[in-house]
Amino acid sequence: MATPSDVGRKPAAWGAVLSMALCVALLIASEFMPVSLLTPMAEGLRATEGQTGQAISISGLFAVAASMIITTAAGTLNRKWVLVAMTAVMLLSLVLVAAAPNFGVLMLGRALLGICVGGFWALATAVIMRLVPGSDVPRALALMYGGQAIAAAFAAPIGSYLGGMFGWRAVFWALTPIVAVNLVWHMVALPSLPARQRQDFRTMFGLLKRPYFLRGLAASMLSWGSAFTMFTYLRPFLEQVTDADVTTLSLLLLVLGCAGFVGTWASGRFLSGSVAPLLRLPALLMGGCTLGLLLLGGSAVAAGLFLALWGAMNTTMSVIWMTWMSQNAGDAPEAAGSLMVAAIQASILLGAVVGGMLLDGMTISATFIGSVVLAGIATALIGNGRHLLKPE
Known part of the structure; x- marks a missing residue:
């Protein structure tokens, strides 16, 4: 782990913190979007609302599993590229959900999203601690969780509105270019973050x-x-x-x-x-x-x-x-x-x-x-x- 003096010699990487804040907003929006689109999703996939509701619980189950194993599975991999890879998997999960021809593909996409949710949050605080000096960690965490506030405030009502106008699939397709931009932003803004020690x-x-x-x-x-x-x-x-x-x-x-x-x-x-x-x-x-x-x-x-x-x-x-x-x-x-x-x-x-x-x-x-x-x-x-x- 970096000491305060190690971190203090580098300027705070606020661009990287903002990139992570956007990732938080997209993860939260993607995870809970089915709440506002449950009925049309069930109709479109010829499933019951109860079955479709499991799309939320399965992402939670995979998030629990991923959060427990991601730091060990990542081994000595550079944490920057682990975060980039998880953002790429989030993009894939959205594509699978938007294009899902049946309930099985939908659940696969949601399971992949759960892995992203659990993996990202397991690493997020440790990464923030390396992006800014110790005294700025609460401020950086607050900025990152600002993405959570944005998603909580606007994702569900916007998703419901757009779903009513263009269909539920269009809502998930609309998220994909934003995730793609976030993926590129990660690659540009995040500094190299070598693993400090094998977990x-x-x-x-x-x-x-x-x-x-x-x-x-x-x-x-x-x-x-x-x-x-x-x-x-x-x-x-x-x-x-x-x-x-x-x-x-x-x-x-x-x-x-x-x-x-x-x-x-x-x-x-x-x-x-x-x-x-x-x-x-x-x-x-x-x-x-x-x-x-x-x-x-x-x-x-x-x-x-x-x-x-x-x-x-x-x-x-x-x-x-x-x-x-x-x-x-x-x-x-x-x-x-x-x-x-x-x-x-x-x-x-x-x-x-x-x-x-x-x-x-x-x-x-x-x-x-x-x-x-x-x-x-x-x-x-x-x-x-x-x-x-x-x-x-």
Whole structure:
């Protein structure tokens, strides 16, 4: 791993950071685009909506697997070309999905996308740590996660609109030239990033033997699990409890997405020094917003205010936890990144499954209560955050 003095002798590669931010936006847009195109995709492929919905879950499953093995499988390969290769695979996956003649080809394309998602996120923080000086890492992470905010705010509504006008395949074809541009940008902007050391599973197991890291990993899983237990089923809540029509629903989702920009800006501007006091903030605030929706969600105005706060903290959560990782597992950033991404992806999947079981077996309110309970457990586990920090 590069020392602060090693990095300090080189200027920050902000062009490379921006290239990674665009890649994040494209990955998020590609991963969740089927949510807004589910019905026409099912009709076009002569599949049920339930089957087509598995196109999202399969990408998540492959993301979990890829995040665990990518740093080991990449061996001593230059990380620049690993990122370039994964972006090329994302391009191939979009082509397969756009041209899919049947459900099987669609699932193959989505599986390839899952590999890109898991692989990219496993390496992303470690790469950012090498592109900028240590003091600029939170700002660079915030900039990269700005791509997530852009995709969250605009991908679904734009995809739904274009899909209605030109068909669902055209939406995926429209993404391909942007990914191609991003591929070229990677090749130009990313500096050479030779592997610092060969990674293996022993490095990951070594991290898991560190009590502070294991506690942090568990706390981050609970935080993301809480968030996605709620977020996955937000639309039925707004339809059933807030009684939102299509226009109101679109506005509320846009408020949530745009608030992510505020969270990205704030985390990049104000996050510095030890993150210990901030670690419980995402679970505490987002859990509080979910509780607020349960109590006052019948009002569209109140729902909008809670969703704005939730959306701002959603992007901030990623920056806070990845900064924690960079500060407390800096001797093995790629192994730590693999574990963090696998834990987050698994908690997202489990949160969606648990939330769905509560929704089907009970009510949408039960799903949101489950989210609040997970947030409470996360907050209690984190405490003041000091026991999640590497010993001095």
